[in-house]
Amino acid sequence: MLNERVDTIDSYFTKVSSINTISNWLFVLSIVCSFAVFFSSDITWLNSTLNIVFIVVTVLYVVVSNWVSLFLLRNAQSKRRVHLLSNSFGIKLDDEETYRYYNNPQSPSVIRLGVNVFENTLFTLRVTEEMAKRERVKSILYLFVLLVLILIRKTDLDLIAIVAQTVFTTGLITNWIKLELLRISSDRLLVEFRQLFLTAESNINNKVKTLILSLVFRYESSVASMGVHLSSKIFHKLNSEVTAEWETIKRNIFSSVE
Incomplete structure (x- = not known):
């Protein structure tokens, strides 16, 4: 237990x-x-x-x-x-x-904060990648149906209006865009976190700590501004796989970072 x-x-x-x-x-x-x-x-x-x-x-x-x-x-x-x-x-x-929830050995510090958010970023990226697959299909399908209806000249305008309303006023496309933006942002932040800790090695000075805080704020701002609810079902489905990926990252990067 x-x-x-x-x-x-x-x-x-x-x-x-x-x-x-x-x-x-x-x-x-x-x-x-x-x-x-x-x-x-x-x-x-x-x-x-x-x-x-x-x-x-x-x-x-x-x-x-x-x-x-x-x-x-x-x-x-x-x-x-x-x-x-x-x-x-x-x-x-x-x-x-x-x-x-976090499995990082660093002592309480800005460094541990950065590593924890690095881990969050990895999980956010993997979950949004999986969620985006479904949202792309759903959104593109609606847009395709709308396009077909518009191209068929005999289609009743009221029917086109119903489909257009569904696509553009229910948040369907907006939610997809927000998900993609969060995915892209997480991907970029993951790369920047990796580069920062790789180049910092054991020399964690005030400049490095400031850069860590900057990345932390950027991640939290992205999550808050997009307002995307990450699927708990997908998180639990990917948890063991992404955890193993995180353990590999820790072995490769954080052996000298304390």
């Missing part, structure tokens, strides 16, 4: 995942309702009922999705940042308990 990983902060992200699942289903239901409204235009009573359902579902989707992004996710990320500082500097800043 002592060797098992403990992370009470994960419960906050689990809640985000659960509510986000509800948001996704509301999104799908809103699409179904919008098409149902279009194809039931000849049946007055059914069309009116479906319009009401569509409005209710759309409002619920907006409320729930914004609740996730503006409150639940920010709170979970804030808890994670507090723990990052607690672990990096050996100071208990809250009552959360974590064990084996």
